[in-house]
Amino acid sequence: MKKLTDILSEKIGAAFAGLDLPQELGEVRFSDRPDLAQFQCNGAMAAAKQAGRAPRDIATDIIAKIDKGDLIETLDIAGPGFINISLTQNALQNYVNTEIAGLGAALPENGQTIVLDYGGPNVGKPMHVGHLRSAIIGDTLRRILSFAGYKTLGDVHMGDWGTQMGMILMELKHQYPDWPYFDADFTGPYPEESPLSINDFEQIYPKASKACKEDEARAEEARAATVELQNKRAGYYALWQHFMDVSIAAMKENYAALNVYFDLWKGESDVHDLIEPMVAQLKKDGHAVKDEGALVIKVARNDDTKKFPPLILYKKDGAVMYGTTDMATLVERMNLYAPDKVVYIVDQRQHLHFEQVFRAAKQSNIVPQKVELTHAGFGTMNGTDGKPFKTREGGVMKLEDLIDMAFQKASAKIDAVNPESDFSDEEKNAIANAVGIAAIKFADLQNPRQTDYVFDLDKLVSFEGKTGPYILYQIVRIKSMLRKAGGFQKTDFTVDDNTQNLALLLAQFPNVIDGVVQGYTPHILCDFVYKLAQEFGRFYAANPILVEKDEAKRNAYLSVCAILEDTLSKCMELMGIDIPERM
RNA sequence: GGUCCCGUAGCUCAACUGGAUAGAGCAACUGCCUUCUAAGCAGUAGGUUGUAGGUUCGAGUCCUACCGGGAUCGCCA
Numbered sequence: 001m002k003k004l005t006d007i008l009s010e011k012i013g014a015a016f017a018g019l020d021l022p023q024e025l026g027e028v029r030f031s032d033r034p035d036l037a038q039f040q041c042n043g044a045m046a047a048a049k050q051a052g053r054a055p056r057d058i059a060t061d062i063i064a065k066i067d068k069g070d071l072i073e074t075l076d077i078a079g080p081g082f083i084n085i086s087l088t089q090n091a092l093q094n095y096v097n098t099e100i101a102g103l104g105a106a107l108p109e110n111g112q113t114i115v116l117d118y119g120g121p122n123v124g125k126p127m128h129v130g131h132l133r134s135a136i137i138g139d140t141l142r143r144i145l146s147f148a149g150y151k152t153l154g155d156v157h158m159g160d161w162g163t164q165m166g167m168i169l170m171e172l173k174h175q176y177p178d179w180p181y182f183d184a185d186f187t188g189p190y191p192e193e194s195p196l197s198i199n200d201f202e203q204i205y206p207k208a209s210k211a212c213k214e215d216e217a218r219a220e221e222a223r224a225a226t227v228e229l230q231n232k233r234a235g236y237y238a239l240w241q242h243f244m245d246v247s248i249a250a251m252k253e254n255y256a257a258l259n260v261y262f263d264l265w266k267g268e269s270d271v272h273d274l275i276e277p278m279v280a281q282l283k284k285d286g287h288a289v290k291d292e293g294a295l296v297i298k299v300a301r302n303d304d305t306k307k308f309p310p311l312i313l314y315k316k317d318g319a320v321m322y323g324t325t326d327m328a329t330l331v332e333r334m335n336l337y338a339p340d341k342v343v344y345i346v347d348q349r350q351h352l353h354f355e356q357v358f359r360a361a362k363q364s365n366i367v368p369q370k371v372e373l374t375h376a377g378f379g380t381m382n383g384t385d386g387k388p389f390k391t392r393e394g395g396v397m398k399l400e401d402l403i404d405m406a407f408q409k410a411s412a413k414i415d416a417v418n419p420e421s422d423f424s425d426e427e428k429n430a431i432a433n434a435v436g437i438a439a440i441k442f443a444d445l446q447n448p449r450q451t452d453y454v455f456d457l458d459k460l461v462s463f464e465g466k467t468g469p470y471i472l473y474q475i476v477r478i479k480s481m482l483r484k485a486g487g488f489q490k491t492d493f494t495v496d497d498n499t500q501n502l503a504l505l506l507a508q509f510p511n512v513i514d515g516v517v518q519g520y521t522p523h524i525l526c527d528f529v530y531k532l533a534q535e536f537g538r539f540y541a542a543n544p545i546l547v548e549k550d551e552a553k554r555n556a557y558l559s560v561c562a563i564l565e566d567t568l569s570k571c572m573e574l575m576g577i578d579i580p581e582r583m
Numbered sequence: 584g585g586u587c588c589c590g591u592a593g594c595u596c597a598a599c600u601g602g603a604u605a606g607a608g609c610a611a612c613u614g615c616c617u618u619c620u621a622a623g624c625a626g627u628a629g630g631u632u633g634u635a636g637g638u639u640c641g642a643g644u645c646c647u648a649c650c651g652g653g654a655u656c657g658c659c660a
Binding site (some may be wrong): 031035292477 | 586588589594598604607609624640641653657660
């Protein structure tokens with residue numbers, strides 16, 4: 001899937017080189033003035049100073065050196081020195097047919113392995129809307145990187161080993177002191193059934209958290225319990241095991257509903273046994289040192305412009321922190337997968353933490369220098385008041401409640417739009433589900449990854465305008481049309497006045513994929529698929545296709561629609577959004 | 584206080600990392616269903632890109648100052 005802009009850049013770049021100017025100046029991009037040309041090159045203006053000549057003169061010389069061949073239709077200079085380029089209809093058509101049409105298959109493997117760390121649900125807490133972004137962005141990046149040729153490994157990386165576990169254990173001890181799990185003399189065996197269901201956790205954690213905040217003794221108790229759990233005290237460990245079973249079952253349900261998948265279901269606890277040897281080695285090599293009662297790795301550098309606190313391996317009470325498990329997790333990942341890149345899709349507020357971990361990992365050679373460690377942070381989900389999102393009751397909205405809300409709304413919409421539909425209950429539910437999930441995922445993904453965004457429930461379950469359901473709708477209209485067309489003579493993509501914009505958009509697909517891969521920014525794909533769907537909408541409204549009398553034209557347009565369906569569907573697939581046959 | 588991020592249409596956000604006339608959606612207004620799904624299409628209106636300077640052929644984008652908002656800065660994650 002070679003980029004059209006690369007093909008043109010090579011050609012123009014060679015002309016620059018021929019004038020003893022840097023080849024990079026020949027970089028060509030899709031034009032932001034489509035009324036003037038399809039492509040533009042701004043290099044002549046950039047070259048003006050260094051060449052000591054007027055930009056338009058340079059542009060004139062560049063153009064004179066270029067053989068238009070069958071590729072370029074027009075090549076001219078505009079404004080201060082823009083070089084405007086448009087392709088011949090044939091060239092554009094060939095490109096779409098050879099590089100874009102039938103792109104169902106992923107790109108060839110590039111030999112690189114990339115570990116993606118996303119999800120990050122906590123054991124012992126129900127999943128809420130705050131878990132949405134990491135899951136959706138991470139899973140989409142996994143799909144896109146995979147499509148782009150990487151070997152990807154998505155790891156859910158559960159929070160199952162931190163202080164919140166001690167807090168929950170102690171809260172339960174206060175509520176149920178008679179449970180055998182808390183009896184240090186109990187010799188087992190412990191019950192096989194979990195004494196708690198996932199719904200119980202809704203109450204327990206908030207209570208535990210409140211107690212620890214208000215009462216230092218309780219906080220201390222929780223910290224101590226955490227250490228004991230991490231040392232695998234039998235009763236605590238057995239109870240913790242129940243938390244795990246119950247929580248993981250619930251997580252799997254939530255993630256499956258969102259079409260979010262993981263290759264690895266690892267958690268902080270999985271690397272527990274790696275911590276001791278890792279720390280021993282770090283001490284031996286002089287990386288880990290005692291400081292203010294804790295064992296730390298110092299990561300500050302002389303040229304730092306901000307304060308870099310050390311990474312704490314062991315707190316003064318002996319418990320490990322998430323930095324410790326993150327380090328040990330890197331040890332494991334290097335051993336098991338030897339990735340070229342590790343990307344963390346985690347809240348932006350943890351950026352400093354990851355900078356610390358990355359420095360520590362590189363300083364100690366736990367991670368080889370050439371391995372790329374990236375924190376692809378995402379912004380906070382704020383309420384309409386601009387503060388971190390909370391429900392009216394002050395809590396957070398559960399993920400399954402959000403999903404159900406979207407489902408209900410989609411269901412009502414189906415009834416309203418088509419009251420006499422022949423949808424079976426089963427099909428209707430499937431459609432409502434697909435529409436609801438599409439709405440939620442697309443609404444989230446279209447926000448740039450890095451910035452905070454406002455959690456607006458109405459917007460999240462909206463079906464009109466720049467939304468997931470809009471795109472599904474356009475695809476469904478194509479499907480419906482192709483069904484009604486029955487058999488038709490399939491042709492290549494034909495470029496004419498009515499399909500030119502579509503062709504030009506389709507041609508941007510490789511640039512879009514590349515853009516997402518470079519910046520880990522899925523919203524670029526959202527923009528693309530929306531524009532494409534919109535352009536189809538125009539085409540569809542302007543050109544009645546099924547009733548077209550000219551059979552060659554009818555076939556050609558139906559074929560264009562088929563290629564559009566493939567591309568649009570591919571984009572949705574890359575976001576893990578299912579498409580119904582009808583809606 | 585140090586460091587970093589943000590401020591673009593009434594609202595929510597884009598703008599391919601310095602390019603031409605700053606674009607979408609929502610909300611508002613006007614048209615379009617006896618042609619393929621109106622969850623749609625076409626159109627109108629809406630802007631001194633927080634303010635003031637600067638850098639240059641060219642600034643929403645870079646620099647400086649100020650105003651306003653946010654994040655973060657050692658034993659939570």
